[in-house]
């Protein structure tokens with residue numbers, strides 16, 4: 001089983017105010033993180049970039 005408790009999690013966001021696309025690395029795993037745009041400071045919601053949904057057909 002994978003141990004992911006201490007692995008930084010990558011979150012990505014796109015600012016609605018200025019269009020800046022940024023990323024965050026946090027140790028917590030949450031579906032969404034509220035942060036501030038590094039370009040203009042507006043509030044943005046970052047989403048976990050590791051939550052890729054696979055559809056495996058075998």
Ligand SMILES: [Zn+2]
Pocket residue numbers: 015016017018019020037038039040041042
């Ligand atoms: Zn911005």
